[in-house]
Amino acid sequence: MTLRVAPEDRRVRCHTVTMNRRTAISVLAGAGIASIAVSPVASSDDGSDEADVAFELSDYEIVECGTTCRDATAELANDGDDDASDVTVSVTVSADGTDVWESEEDIGTLEAGDTVTREERVDLGYRDAARVRANDGDVDVTTVVESDEEKAEFENEQNVL
Numbered sequence: 001m002t003l004r005v006a007p008e009d010r011r012v013r014c015h016t017v018t019m020n021r022r023t024a025i026s027v028l029a030g031a032g033i034a035s036i037a038v039s040p041v042a043s044s045d046d047g048s049d050e051a052d053v054a055f056e057l058s059d060y061e062i063v064e065c066g067t068t069c070r071d072a073t074a075e076l077a078n079d080g081d082d083d084a085s086d087v088t089v090s091v092t093v094s095a096d097g098t099d100v101w102e103s104e105e106d107i108g109t110l111e112a113g114d115t116v117t118r119e120e121r122v123d124l125g126y127r128d129a130a131r132v133r134a135n136d137g138d139v140d141v142t143t144v145v146e147s148d149e150e151k152a153e154f155e156n157e158q159n160v161l
Contacts, residue, residue: 051149053112054080060141062160068129070122070160076107076145077115084110084147092142093122095135100128110147137161 058075065071078084087107093100101122110116124132132139136159143154 051082051084052080053078053082053084053147053149055084055145055147055150055152057143057145057152057154059156060158062158065121066123068124068126071119072122073117073119074143075115075117076110078110078112080150081112082149083112084149087145087147089118090144090146091120094140094142095128095132095138098131100124100131100139132160 056077056079058077061073063071063073076087076089085108087110088104089107090102090104092102101124103120105118105120107116107118138157138159140155140157145152145154
């Protein structure tokens with residue numbers, strides 16, 4: 001199933017989304033997801049061709065920890081019926097088209113129905129911090145969640161000033 005997602009918040013980009021029917025219903029009902037691209041690659045316990053893993057990412061909560069430092073906290077959930085194995089989360093923050101910060105974290109297994117909370121300290125160098133300030137504090141945050149069963153990409157714009 002392929003959908004075109006156009007969120008009400010116009011700061012968030014529209015994306016074409018390909019996913020199974022159950023995940024599509026979950027995404028449409030959730031409305032908090034900026035965008036998602038799902039590609040099933042494994043079999044579920046019921047013998048079907050695709051696993052029922054559905055990632056959902058909360059909005060980032062940003063707290064200032066210094067002039068060039070922010071603590072960012074978010075929750076990642078597996079709203080599907082199957083466990084997600086070998087989960088990795090990659091985050092890229094960019095300002096005015098230039099990457100200013102990157103991170104990758106191995107989550108391991110995220111069981112069906114479970115949620116994990118992660119906090120990252122984003123401490124920029126002065127040059128990158130100046131780039132963010134010159135962009136009025138607006139940054140683009142791209143979060144890619146990959147597992148053996150699914151891949152989801154979430155993009156949103158946040159102001160960090």
